[in-house]
Amino acid sequence: MNAVRVFFEPGFFASGPVHVALVIGAVTAIVSAVVGVFTVVRGQSFAGHALTDVATTGGSGAFFFGISPLVGFIGSGVIGAGAMDLIGVQRVRSRDMATGIVLGSATGLAALFLYLDATKSATTGATQQILFGSIFTIDPSTIPLVVILSALTLAVIGLIYRPLLISSFSAELTRARGINLRGVGLLFMIAMAVSVGLSSIAVGSILSTALLIGPAATSVRLTSSIRAAMVLACALGVVAAWLGVLFAYDSFYWIPSSQGLPVSFFIVSLIFVFYLVSGLSIVRRGVDWLTRNNLPIGSTPALTSKAEL
Amino acid sequence: MFTGFMVNAWEAATIVATVAGVVGFFVVLRGSAFPAHAIPNGAFAGAAGANLIGLNPLIGLGVFSLGAAFGIGALSRRGRKDAVTALALVMMLALGAAFLSLSTQYEPEIFSLLFGEILGVSSSQILPVALLGVVCIIAVGVLYRRLLLTSLAPDIAAARGLRPQRVETAFLIIVACATTMTVPVVGALLIFTLLIGPAAAARCFTNRTERAMLGSVVIALLTVWMAIACSYETNWPVGFYVSVFSASWYGIGRAYVAWHTTRVVLGEPPASMEVG
Numbered sequence: 001m002n003a004v005r006v007f008f009e010p011g012f013f014a015s016g017p018v019h020v021a022l023v024i025g026a027v028t029a030i031v032s033a034v035v036g037v038f039t040v041v042r043g044q045s046f047a048g049h050a051l052t053d054v055a056t057t058g059g060s061g062a063f064f065f066g067i068s069p070l071v072g073f074i075g076s077g078v079i080g081a082g083a084m085d086l087i088g089v090q091r092v093r094s095r096d097m098a099t100g101i102v103l104g105s106a107t108g109l110a111a112l113f114l115y116l117d118a119t120k121s122a123t124t125g126a127t128q129q130i131l132f133g134s135i136f137t138i139d140p141s142t143i144p145l146v147v148i149l150s151a152l153t154l155a156v157i158g159l160i161y162r163p164l165l166i167s168s169f170s171a172e173l174t175r176a177r178g179i180n181l182r183g184v185g186l187l188f189m190i191a192m193a194v195s196v197g198l199s200s201i202a203v204g205s206i207l208s209t210a211l212l213i214g215p216a217a218t219s220v221r222l223t224s225s226i227r228a229a230m231v232l233a234c235a236l237g238v239v240a241a242w243l244g245v246l247f248a249y250d251s252f253y254w255i256p257s258s259q260g261l262p263v264s265f266f267i268v269s270l271i272f273v274f275y276l277v278s279g280l281s282i283v284r285r286g287v288d289w290l291t292r293n294n295l296p297i298g299s300t301p302a303l304t305s306k307a308e309l
Numbered sequence: 310m311f312t313g314f315m316v317n318a319w320e321a322a323t324i325v326a327t328v329a330g331v332v333g334f335f336v337v338l339r340g341s342a343f344p345a346h347a348i349p350n351g352a353f354a355g356a357a358g359a360n361l362i363g364l365n366p367l368i369g370l371g372v373f374s375l376g377a378a379f380g381i382g383a384l385s386r387r388g389r390k391d392a393v394t395a396l397a398l399v400m401m402l403a404l405g406a407a408f409l410s411l412s413t414q415y416e417p418e419i420f421s422l423l424f425g426e427i428l429g430v431s432s433s434q435i436l437p438v439a440l441l442g443v444v445c446i447i448a449v450g451v452l453y454r455r456l457l458l459t460s461l462a463p464d465i466a467a468a469r470g471l472r473p474q475r476v477e478t479a480f481l482i483i484v485a486c487a488t489t490m491t492v493p494v495v496g497a498l499l500i501f502t503l504l505i506g507p508a509a510a511a512r513c514f515t516n517r518t519e520r521a522m523l524g525s526v527v528i529a530l531l532t533v534w535m536a537i538a539c540s541y542e543t544n545w546p547v548g549f550y551v552s553v554f555s556a557s558w559y560g561i562g563r564a565y566v567a568w569h570t571t572r573v574v575l576g577e578p579p580a581s582m583e584v585g
Binding site: 040043044045046048049050096097099100101103104105107108109110111112115206207209210212213214216217220221260261262264265267268269271272275279 | 337340341342343345346387388389391392393394395396398399400402403404406407410411498499501502505506509545546548549550551552553555556559
């Protein structure tokens with residue numbers, strides 16, 4: 001029992017907010033990881049991050065107009081994704097700029113909404129809450145909705161999986177197969193916007209980007225198959241989220257007379273460390289060796305994502 | 310509108326817009342919008358950290374923005390640049406969240422560092438801003454041809470023995486420098502808008518590099534001047550007006566391109582961006 005005490009401070013397993021945080025953390029980590037692998041291989045990390053800020057703008061707007069924050073977060077994300085597509089997100093050269101223009105406009109609007117929110121309600125907590133969010137203060141009643149929307153996002157990714165995979169690697173093959181490149185790209189952007197909006201409202205904008213890009217970038221480095229990368233990214237994301245919640249809970253006891261360190265700090269640090277460690281050659285060789293042993297006899301170890309096409 | 314504290318605001322805004330116009334031109338040309346967003350945003354965490362241990366926030370801003378520039382430069386050698394930038398950004402923001410949770414007074418601090426207080430600039434802030442601005446412009450002047458070559462003609466750059474990674478890191482350091490000077494004045498979110506919008510708009514109007522850069526500075530200046538005037542009249546945040554005006558300029562630019570392309574189709578020779 002004492003060994004357990006070292007890792008889990010008293011009350012960890014009995015705490016309601018901790019249960020909610022563990023469930024929400026796992027759900028958002030899994031959806032973000034699946035969407036994130038495609039985000040990373042398609043080179044749309046900037047758009048994925050920008051959509052969190054766009055969603056945040058929607059959140060502050062919803063606060064001002066008094067509508068549901070969930071509608072604000074997800075609605076503005078979808079509008080932002082559409083605007084990026086309109087300006088030219090499908091061409092690699094103008095993608096960066098299109099994202100930048102949308103992000104700049106969204107932050108300007110956020111500045112206005114936060115200013116109006118502050119003058120309207122005089123509650124100073126709004127900025128802090130909207131910008132940083134907290135996994136420990138989620139209303140348990142929003143869990144079912146978050147889970148349903150997450151499942152929907154995963155279903156959309158599942159539906160467009162093959163065309164999405166093909167269009168992520170080869171534009172020629174996409175055309176040869178008669179796939180609508182722009183349509184698939186737009187559908188993916190919308191799925192990404194919903195996923196990012198959900199995670200922004202559930203865990204805050206910092207964690208949203210961290211869970212989207214971090215585990216995916218780490219696992220894409222370590223495996224050469226897109227499915228293996230998704231499984232690994234989900235595992236890494238959930239491990240980081242759960243350990244982060246545990247450390248944040250424990251940190252209430254580490255520093256006397258403090259309110260503890262934020263959970264986002266721990267989750268992001270873990271994700272960052274995972275990424276750095278995955279760059280070490282010994283880790284790559286180890287994962288290579290492990291996956292090689294698991295492959296059926298006769299298959300080539302140099303399994304590439306293109307081979308899956 | 311042109312007296313007292315407003316004089317400082319006009320001066321600071323003019324310096325910031327000039328530097329943002331020049332640096333922004335290369336940000337758009339090189340496709341470095343994400344680092345240009347990540348460095349100022351992450352640097353705000355440095356200010357929070359400096360605040361916590363009782364240092365001048367400028368030191369924290371400088372350390373974090375330079376750290377971000379070197380970090381993104383070093384890590385992107387062995388990974389995807391956009392993913393690395395995202396990770397560096399969230400790591401800095403998470404540190405910022407930790408610093409803020411440890412300090413007792415946070416709310417107005419966050420707001421002013423993210424959104425800036427250009428109408429509250431004091432005259433003692435003008436000199437450091439101007440000095441760092443001059444440093445940035447000189448650095449761009451020194452690296453001018455190298456920056457152009459590595460972004461427009463990578464093969465010629467390689468033939469001349471230029472290392473694109475080094476040039477990129479050097480450029481990110483310029484962005485970091487511009488950031489340190491501008492974040493306390495205009496805020497982390499606003500500087501990004503000023504870096505992207507005017508430069509993207511200017512590129513729509515001309516294919517010549519010098520003209521595009523000059524146009525970028527002119528549009529950035531018009532944007533901040535109009536924004537300050539409107540903000541003064543209506544009391545709404547400057548950042549809102551800056552983003553509205555930059556987005557409008559870009560819209561006008563795109564409309565001009567659309568009109569121009571129809572003319573090209575009708576018989577005018579197409580043009581492409583020229584080096585030098």
